[in-house]
Amino acid sequence: MAAVLNTTAAVPLRVHAGLGEFVLRNPTIVLGVALLAIIGIAAVAAPLLTGDPMAISPSDRLLSPDAEHWFGTDSFGRDVFARTIQGARISLAVGLSVAVLSIIIGLVIGLVAGYYRRVDGIIMRFMDAMMAIPSILLAIALVALTKGGIGIVIIAISLPEIPRVVRLVRSVVLSTRELAFVEAAVASGSRDFKIIRRHILPSAVAPVIVQATFIIAAAMLSEAALSFLGIGVPPEIPTWGNMISAHKLYLARAPWTIFFPGAFLTVVVLAVNLLGDGLRDRLDPRLARRM
């Protein structure tokens, strides 16, 4: 029998010296996570931080920001600060739900389309058709057909995202399935499901995570746009889109009613995009090696 070889020399891929170095190497990830963490914590703790966002006080209408009402009040005398913070809950929830929903569905369809060449043509033509439908029109149609509500808004925003995820996942599967270790898995008698789960799916995880961040950003903007058009979340529920929509007439007299939700929306979308960019650079081995 052959001599037993020494298999030492385990070289760790890359070890960070500490948190400081990680911050220096990945400023966009750190900034994005920090901003999201602050707004996320504020959203979760909203009931403790703010008063009732629905409380109407006709005598305090359109007050400018002061010590009592940090962000001023709106045309019904409601506290803009309370509504903005509460609005973060809806925005983040919609963003995350759309990302989770469209990624799960898109991942399954993409894996099937990429792995089983026979159904690929049919699935992808169907996805092309879905991509051809204008997403706002689709949302309007869905809300018109149903009673509306957050669930319908989430579905309406998710549907147009699915084909994009499918295309991404399929392209990863197509390049991965040609690798020798996939052939080796077939030769060693593994079933399709196991090959996909163990050998193909892991390659799709990194690009899908990056895509998820961009979906979250786009979904929050779409929700705001739908709410602004009056076909999103019911108008009494505080969301950033609803707030901007309801007070577009007061832009000149009480700009704070629009400025604060708009600024929060901008900052959150920016933070998510920063995180996505950072993750993409970090998770893509071709880019990571150069850094």
Next chain:
Amino acid sequence: MNAPVLEVSKLQKNFAVHRGLLRRELAQVKAVAGVSFSIARGETLCIVGESGCGKSTVAKLVMRLAEPTGGTIRLNGTDITHLHERELRRHRRHVQMIFQDPYASLNPKLRAADIVGEPIENFEDLSATERQKRIATILQNVGLRSDAMRRYPFEFSGGQRQRLAIARALAVNPSLIVADEPVSALDVSVQAQVLNLMVDLQQEFKLAYLFISHDLGVVEHIGHRIAVMYLGRVVETASKKAIFSEPLHPYTKALIDAAPVPDPRQKRERLLIEGDVPSPLNPPLGCHFHTRCPFATQRCQAEVPQLREVSPGHHVACHLREDGYRGVLSSAT
């Protein structure tokens, strides 16, 4: 000799060449055009030939990683040529494969234990601890320490990776291992270690090998019988001894003469051939080799030579044999 482990008869594989928007079929490339051979238990059959002669395609067809166009493949007496993947899977445990590039054939995201354990999971219902024990034994068999189990492929050298690939192939006690150029990606010093390991394992487990190679030095080391392929056809097959001492086909002779010899001062009579392998898209009529053969006759240009047994176990497909040109090769300079 007992029943063959693998029996391949008139195996064919055509690849369609498509072009254009509508993927119109332009032509068929006959990558493998009627190849027959058999391998007995404990035997090594080497297939040699230049790149593009179809030898790797034969390996893939035997593994059913590619669909044969024609012919039959019998594994331990069962015809597996057209079995569906579901039924085929039961037979896969009897034939395992070692790939050329040990950097590409091991999933970089899996630990050694998972790589070697994959075929075991597929075919045997073992508890986790029993499986770990099996994996440790197999790793030891291929000369890796059992603490290699928790390591990832990138932590191994090329030779160690190929040992890992051999361990995976051995894991479910196959009767046949198809090895597609298993050492050509390795350093020469490591090649010998891996080849010796394969020979040791063959003796210990009575393994049959289908060994694909372009390197005659490697083939001389490991082969029992040798089949020489040229443009999708087998032109000569014989025992290793007969091939090296008495090559009958001009192409075999040229291959052997082209192999480097350690002593550069050694005077040799060499049969050298010129030109490149003709395009398999449009192979020459008659004997595929006639465009490069110094002895080609008019018959060679017109008629395909059949593989005939000229002495026990020695088959050759060459008109020169039949036409009584026995002396041609030995007197050739």
